[in-house]
Amino acid sequence: MSCDRALREKGYRLTPQRMLVIEALHNANGHISAEEIYEQLHARYSYSNISTVYRTLELMKKLNLVTETDFSEGRVRYHVAEKGRHHHLVCRTCGRIIDLDESIINPLKDTLLQDYDFEADLRHLAISGECHDCYKEG
Amino acid sequence: MSCDRALREKGYRLTPQRMLVIEALHNANGHISAEEIYEQLHARYSYSNISTVYRTLELMKKLNLVTETDFSEGRVRYHVAEKGRHHHLVCRTCGRIIDLDESIINPLKDTLLQDYDFEADLRHLAISGECHDCYKEG
DNA sequence: AGGGTTATTGCAACAAGTTGCACTCATTCA
DNA sequence: TGAATGAGTGCAACTTGTTGCAATAACCCT
Known part of the structure; x- marks a missing residue:
C-alpha cells in the first residue's frame, strides 16, 4: 500500500x-x-x-x-512494515534462519508495559543463538 | 574474577x-x-x-x-559478563534508561527453547521504546 | 503559470568497525 | 638453550553508516 x-x-x-x-x-x-x-x-x-x-x-x-x-x-x-509482521531466529553457528510469528513477543511486551510502563518497540527482531542441531554438537 | x-x-x-x-x-x-x-x-x-x-x-x-x-x-x-546480569529499557524520546533484571527474559527464552528448539542468546539487551511519560505526550 | 519558502539532496569529510598481510614474539619441543 | 611454529599484533585500506553545508527543487500561494 x-x-x-x-x-x-x-x-x-x-x-x-x-x-x-x-x-x-x-x-x-x-x-x-x-x-x-x-x-x-x-x-x-x-x-x-x-x-x-x-x-x-x-x-x-x-x-x-x-x-x-x-x-x-x-x-x-x-x-x-506492513508486509509481514514476524521475527527471526538466527543460528550463530550454521546461519540457519527460523521465522517466527510476531505474537511470540507479546507476553514480553505486555510485561514491560504493565510492570514498567514502557511501550517497547520490538518489531522485526533477529534473535541470535544456536539451533537444535548445532547446540547438540557444541 | x-x-x-x-x-x-x-x-x-x-x-x-x-x-x-x-x-x-x-x-x-x-x-x-x-x-x-x-x-x-x-x-x-x-x-x-x-x-x-x-x-x-x-x-x-x-x-x-x-x-x-x-x-x-x-x-x-x-x-x-559476570558483573551484573541485566537488561535496559531505553526511551527513544527522552533517553531515559530503566534497568531490568535478567529474569524478565526467561519466559521468552523458555518458549523459544521448547517450541523451536532454539537456544537464544539474550544477554544484556537494550530494548528501545517509549517510557510512560513520553508515551502519554506522543 | 510563476515566485518564494524551506525541505531535501549531493557532496565530501568523518566515525565506527573489519580485514588482509607481513612481522613479531610467546610457547613448544628437541 | 635455541629453533620452529603459529597465535597475536600493527598498519593501512576498506565498508557501512552519519553529518554539515551549500545548492536544488517540491510544494504552496497568488
Whole structure:
C-alpha cells in the first residue's frame, strides 16, 4: 500500500529519489539492504547519492513504514512494515534462519508495559543463538 | 574474577594488550566503549592499535566473558559478563534508561527453547521504546 | 503559470568497525 | 638453550553508516 500517501499526509515531500526507494522496498520480496536499494535508485536516476537512501530509510523508520533488522552480516536489512509482521531466529553457528510469528513477543511486551510502563518497540527482531542441531554438537 | 585465567585455560595467550583491555573492562563501573578502552590501553602502551581492542573484545564475547550492548548512540558498549546480569529499557524520546533484571527474559527464552528448539542468546539487551511519560505526550 | 519558502539532496569529510598481510614474539619441543 | 611454529599484533585500506553545508527543487500561494 501507499507509503507515498503516508509521506504526503505527514507533510513530507515526495521526490523522485524517495519514490524509487519506496518502489525498491516494495518490489524486494523479503529483506533488502541500503546498498541494494541504492543500486536500483542509481540505475534509474544517476544523480543520486546513497546518503539519500539512508536518510529516506531513517524517515520511513520514524513513520513506522519500514522495519530495520540486523542479521549480523555486517549490514542491516530493511522491510516494508506492513508486509509481514514476524521475527527471526538466527543460528550463530550454521546461519540457519527460523521465522517466527510476531505474537511470540507479546507476553514480553505486555510485561514491560504493565510492570514498567514502557511501550517497547520490538518489531522485526533477529534473535541470535544456536539451533537444535548445532547446540547438540557444541 | 579472572578473565585472564579463562583465556589461558582455553589456550589463548595473555599478552600485555589483552591484560590492559581486561583491566579497563573490570575497572569501568558500567558500560565502556571500545574507544575508551583503547585510550586506557594506549596511555600505558603506546605501540598499540584499536583493532587489537576490537579483536580482543570479539574473542571475549565468543568466550562469554563480556557482553556487547547497543544503546543506539552510534557506538556499542561492553560490560564484563559476570558483573551484573541485566537488561535496559531505553526511551527513544527522552533517553531515559530503566534497568531490568535478567529474569524478565526467561519466559521468552523458555518458549523459544521448547517450541523451536532454539537456544537464544539474550544477554544484556537494550530494548528501545517509549517510557510512560513520553508515551502519554506522543 | 510563476515566485518564494524551506525541505531535501549531493557532496565530501568523518566515525565506527573489519580485514588482509607481513612481522613479531610467546610457547613448544628437541 | 635455541629453533620452529603459529597465535597475536600493527598498519593501512576498506565498508557501512552519519553529518554539515551549500545548492536544488517540491510544494504552496497568488
